[in-house]
Amino acid sequence: MKRSTFHRLVMAFFGLYALAVTWPVVTLFKDPLPLIFGFPLPLAWSIAWILLGFVVLVILNWFEERR
């Protein structure tokens, strides 16, 4: 993959992240039930995005340092 395409994908991911945790998208995940691994849905949603963000940053850095 070309470097610029890859960078655009990463930026698109963080744009998506911003949309996912703010109004109006986050309203789909506002109710506390169901519990996910014991956590209320909105909390699990926030945590899932942190983990996703971590994975994307690790891939980005792996890609950059390999260069």
Added chain:
Amino acid sequence: MADWVWVSMMIAAYLAITLIIGLRAGKGMSATVDGFVAGDRNFNLLIMYFVTGATVFSAFAFLGGPGWAYSRGAAAFYILSYGVLGMAPWYVIGPKVARIGRRLKLVTQAQFLTARFPSKGLSALIALVSVIALIPYITLQIKGAGIVIEAVTQGHVPLWLGALISYGIVLIYVLTSGVAAVGWTNTFQGIFMIVIAWALGLYLPSALHGGIGPMFTEIIAARPELLTLPGLTSGGEPWQWGGYTSAIIISAIGLTMWPHIFMKAFTARDERIIRRTVVLFPTFQLFLVPVFLIGFAGVMTVPNLDQPDFILPHLILNVELPLIVVGLFCAGALSASMSTGDALLHATASVAVEDGLRPFKPMSESAQRALIKVLIVVAGGISYYFAVGESQSLVVLLLTSYGVIAQLAPPVVAALFWSRATTQGVCAGLLAGSGAALYGFFNPEMMPWGLHEGIFGLMVHIPVLLAISYLTPAQAQSHVKLFIEPDLSHEVIKQ
């Protein structure tokens, strides 16, 4: 021996270890301003990681985090949502700023901005904005330390004394070792905070409710509104979506603009370290999860606590924990307070001297270094004065300062990415944006949907920056290139 004496002894031991680490750190550091402020640009990854994490998560996270979860429920999740979003752009911006900083020998944020936009007025304005935003922040850290010590010693060591001792120690190691002390003590404190937070975050829900799942099931059955987004306001009313969303946006924008965090770009040994710190940042962010669990553990156990920020010390003291756990908690909370407080004190004094005074009155390296030390004591003294006095409005001030600090983002982005930006445009934008944010703060009824006043500030700031920049003559291309394409302009600088 009484319990509180044991706890006090553990606190004393913890403070002694911190002091030793802080004092040892300064050895071998050069006696220049570069050495004192930027740590000879020689921080390795481990230190950078914990410095950033421990600096970002302060007493506010350790005491305020559980307090928010306890009283405002799902509203606290905004704190989880902005961190990674705010940090990710730093992967690109941080190394670029570091490269420019190393070449032009910059140590502060204002120096960076005035290198691209030369103006003494701009330098003073940034210094003023920074100091105004930083002082209430330091005050909260000092107060946090005092509260913790007073609570766990059952009032035998009052707030003023606990705050005085813990911050006396911070002053000693920061004055002796400069930013190197901040690095090493934060590494130690960062590890401590994480271990304590996870241990308590897992232990309290299981001790009080039989586990995390059963705890949330109980809360949902009794108070479903608490765990439904966007949570509650401090008054217990449902929070507005506009407030929740704009809190995430303004905090994400403001996060890396705090002078004490921005300036870390100038202390990193190489750019790879800055990038890796950003990559590892989400792992630090997860530290907030146990912090929230602690707050939620109190919801059914301790209903109607007057001051929600006391929920953690309250639980600690009322669930009959072993003394060693109380002592460790205390050390963890002090870590959170001191590891942010030391960096803040250091940043405040450096900014005041480097950006507020030096552009107007040239001074020697040694005079500058001495003045920074004097101002560290002055800033500590002023903050201590507010911390022990009546200062309820300070929390409000801190939230406002996020709105003001975020106004530094457009100039930074313009400096790095927009060749057409001019000094006049940046100055006008910053003045208009900060003014609008302050206006919004004092007239909250003007803000629709509970919008954060910092967002309103940016809505005024950005058009002004664009308009005035286009109306004034563009900067010379050779000058602009140093910032937009620091790699390509390398040879130009060498000549």
